[in-house]
Amino acid sequence: MPIDTADLPEPEELPDDPEDLPPENLNPGWLSQDELAFVRSRLPIVYVEAVPVRVDGLGQVTEVGLLLRGTPEGEMTRALVAGRVRYGESLRDALFRHLETDLGPMAFPQIPASPVPAQVAEYFPMPGMSPYNDERQHAVSLVYVVPVTGSCSPRQDALEVSWMPPADALAPGTLAELAGGRGRLLRQALSTVGC
Amino acid sequence: MPIDTADLPEPEELPDDPEDLPPENLNPGWLSQDELAFVRSRLPIVYVEAVPVRVDGLGQVTEVGLLLRGTPEGEMTRALVAGRVRYGESLRDALFRHLETDLGPMAFPQIPASPVPAQVAEYFPMPGMSPYNDERQHAVSLVYVVPVTGSCSPRQDALEVSWMPPADALAPGTLAELAGGRGRLLRQALSTVGC
Amino acid sequence: MPIDTADLPEPEELPDDPEDLPPENLNPGWLSQDELAFVRSRLPIVYVEAVPVRVDGLGQVTEVGLLLRGTPEGEMTRALVAGRVRYGESLRDALFRHLETDLGPMAFPQIPASPVPAQVAEYFPMPGMSPYNDERQHAVSLVYVVPVTGSCSPRQDALEVSWMPPADALAPGTLAELAGGRGRLLRQALSTVGC
Amino acid sequence: MPIDTADLPEPEELPDDPEDLPPENLNPGWLSQDELAFVRSRLPIVYVEAVPVRVDGLGQVTEVGLLLRGTPEGEMTRALVAGRVRYGESLRDALFRHLETDLGPMAFPQIPASPVPAQVAEYFPMPGMSPYNDERQHAVSLVYVVPVTGSCSPRQDALEVSWMPPADALAPGTLAELAGGRGRLLRQALSTVGC
Secondary structure, eight states: OOOOOOSOOOGGGSOOOGGGSOOGGGOTTOOOHHHHHHHHTTSOEEEEEEEEEEEOTTSOEEEEEEEEEEOTTSOEEEEOEEEEOOTTOOHHHHHHHHHHHHHOTTOOBOOOSOOSOSEEEEEESSTTSSSEEOTTOOEEEEEEEEEBOSOOOOOTTSOEEEEEOHHHHTSHHHHHTBGGGHHHHHHHHHHHTTO | OOOOOOSOOOGGGSOOOGGGSOOGGGOTTOOOHHHHHHHHTTSOEEEEEEEEEEEOTTSOEEEEEEEEEEOTTSOEEEEOEEEEOOTTOOHHHHHHHHHHHHHOTTOOBOOOSOOSOSEEEEEESSTTSSSEEOTTOOEEEEEEEEEBOSOOOOOTTSOEEEEEOHHHHTSHHHHTTBGGGHHHHHHHHHHHTTO | OOOOOOSOOOGGGSOOOGGGSOOGGGOTTOOOHHHHHHHHTTSOEEEEEEEEEEEOTTSOEEEEEEEEEEOTTSOEEEEOEEEEOOTTOOHHHHHHHHHHHHHOTTOOBOOOSOOSOSEEEEEESSTTSSSEEOTTOOEEEEEEEEEBOSOOOOOTTSOEEEEEOHHHHTSHHHHHTBGGGHHHHHHHHHHHTTO | OOOOOOSOOOGGGSOOOGGGSOOGGGOTTOOOHHHHHHHHTTSOEEEEEEEEEEEOTTSOEEEEEEEEEEOTTSOEEEEOEEEEOOTTOOHHHHHHHHHHHHHOTTOOBOOOSOOSOSEEEEEESSTTSSSEEOTTOOEEEEEEEEEBOSOOOOOTTSOEEEEEOHHHHTSHHHHHTBGGGHHHHHHHHHHHTTO
C-alpha cells in the first residue's frame, strides 16, 4: 500500500518544479528531497499532531474535527493535522503553521498554554516496534488537542474537515479509518479531555 | 493571624442578614453556618482554584493575574481565584462561577478542555502535614491555569486584579505575598505552562 | 439493582456490630452512618481510585488488574480500587490504604511521584449530569494508574484480582463489566500510559 | 566557554580512535562526526532528559539527584541525565540507556508508565528564542522525573551524583549551576511532583 500515513504531504514531498520551491539557502529548515531521504534514514524526526475540537463555554468538547481526503488510489482516509517541525522553528510555530495549512487561515486555533502534549506517539518504519507505523521514517510526534473557534476551509488536497460528536469520533468504525495506528492515538488524545 | 487563607470569602461565610441568603431548601449545595462548621471538621472539602493568565496568539503565557485585596487588619494580600465546589455542581461550573465572582462577568475565561488539573493542593488545618495550610478546613483543591480573554472587573472586596509578566509573578517577593503556601502552588501551576 | 457502584464497600457502610467499629471519637475522619448519610446529601465527597498495573523493566504496562466480586444479587462485576479520603488523610495515604485493603499487604504498590491524577471523574447521583454515576453520592474522584510489584491477595469480599493484557482490559466486553461508567474511566486511565 | 551544555558528551562526539567506534554500518542510528554536524544544522534533534529522584513508600520525592562534573576548563557544573534518541530507538530505550550511562548499571530506574513527559524543553543555538540554549543544535527534549531505587555509580567523566532534598535542589544557587537554562527546567520538572 503506497499510502501509509495519515498526515498530508508536506511541500518538500510534492513532485514540484524546483522553481516553485522556497529558496533553500534562506531557510536551513528546508531540505531537498535527497537530504530529507538521508535524515529520514538516520534520525528520528520531530512531528507535531493536532486533534481539532470545538468546545462549549465551559471548555467541554462538543465536536471533533477529522480531515477527510482521497488517496491517489481513490480511497478516502481520515487524518489528524500533522507535520514536521523545522530547524529553528518552535513547537508552537509548527503547530500553528500546520493547523493553518490544514484548516485554513480562519480557523483561529487556541494553541494550548502548556507545551506538554496530550500524548507522545512514536512512529517506526519497521513493523511491530510500536502501535504506530510510518513507512517513511522514525518520527517522534507530540500530539495536542486544539480548540478551534473560527471556520475551517482546508486547502485543496484535503477534501473536507468533518465535525462529529466525540462519541462518533470514538466509534470503532471511525477510528479504523485513520491510518498507521492513529485511531488509537485519537482515542488516547480524546481521553485526556474526558471523552 | 486571623486571615490565613488567600481565597476570597464565600457567601456562606459572610456575616449576612439571613434574609439575604439564598433559599437553602432550593439548593442542597448551600450550607448553613452550623452545617458548614460541621462538615469542615469531618470531611475534606472539594475546592477549585484558578490562575488567570493572558496568552498570545500561539498560546504562550504573557501575563499572570493575581487578586489583590485588603484584610480586615489592613494588610494587602495576593490571592488566586478559589472556592468550594457545591453538591451537584460540576467542576467546570464551579470553576466558571468562581472566575465570574472574582473577575467579573466580562472576563471570558477559557476553561481548559481537560478536567485534569495542573496541580492538586491539599490544605490541612494542622501545620506540617503539607506545604499548604488552611485554618478552617481540610481541602483538596484542583488547580487550573485559565486563559482569560476579556476585561476583568473584580467585585468590590477584591480591590484589584493585577497583571504582571510571568517572571514577576514568580519573583520570590510576589510568591511570598500569597498566603497558606499558595506561592509555591502558583509556581507549580505556572511551571506547567512553561514559565 | 441496589448496588450500582463498582468500588468495594467501605467499613462505615458494612452492617456491623457497633462494637467492631473503630472508636469514632479518636478519629474525626470516621463518620457514623447518620453523619455519612448527611454529608453525602450535602457535599461532594473526595475519592481516590487506582488502576493497578504491572510494568516491564522499561515502564511499559504489560498487565492490568481488575477486581472481580459478587454483588448481593449474585452478579459478578469488575471494579477499580476505590475509596473515600478521610478528614486529615493525605491523598497518598488514602491511595495506599485502599490499595492495601483491596490488594492485600504484599502488593507493594508504587504510588506515583506526581499528585496530579491520570484522570478526574465526577460521579453524580442524578443521571445525565456526567458519564459517571453513583446512586449514593456526588463524588469527585482522583484516578491514578499504580504499578504494583508484589503479589496480590484481596480481602475476602473481592473474590479475585484478575490480571489481563491491556488489550483485553480495553475490550468492549470487559469495559462493560465495570459499573457506573467506570469502563470509560478505565479506558481513559489506560490511555495515559499509552494503551 | 566552549562547553555550554549540561548533558554529558555522547560517544559520537568523543575524539576516539576510529577502531573504538561501534560498527556504523550495523546501526543506522550511529552517525559519523560529519553526519552529526550536518543533521544538527538542518533538523531538530530528539532528546530525552531525566531528573533522577528517590521516593518514599508513598511516592513522595525525598531526594533529587544531580550530576556534577568538571568542564575542560576546570569548572564544576551540574547536569541532568540527558542524551539523544537514536534512529529506531524507542524513547523508553533511550531513557534507560542514558540513565545507565550516567548513573551506572545498578541504579534500577523506574521508567514512568506514561510516555507523556513532565515537561518539553526546546533548545535553540540562537539566543533569545527560548529559555533553553544549546550551542550545538536545535533540540526538542522530553523531560521525565525518574525514581531510582538502586545505587548510583556514574561513569568516569561525571565525577559525582549528588543527592539533596528537593528544597536544596530548588535553591537559586543550585539552579544557577545548571547550564543552558536547565535550572528553570529542573524547577518545572520538580513542580510536577509537588516540589
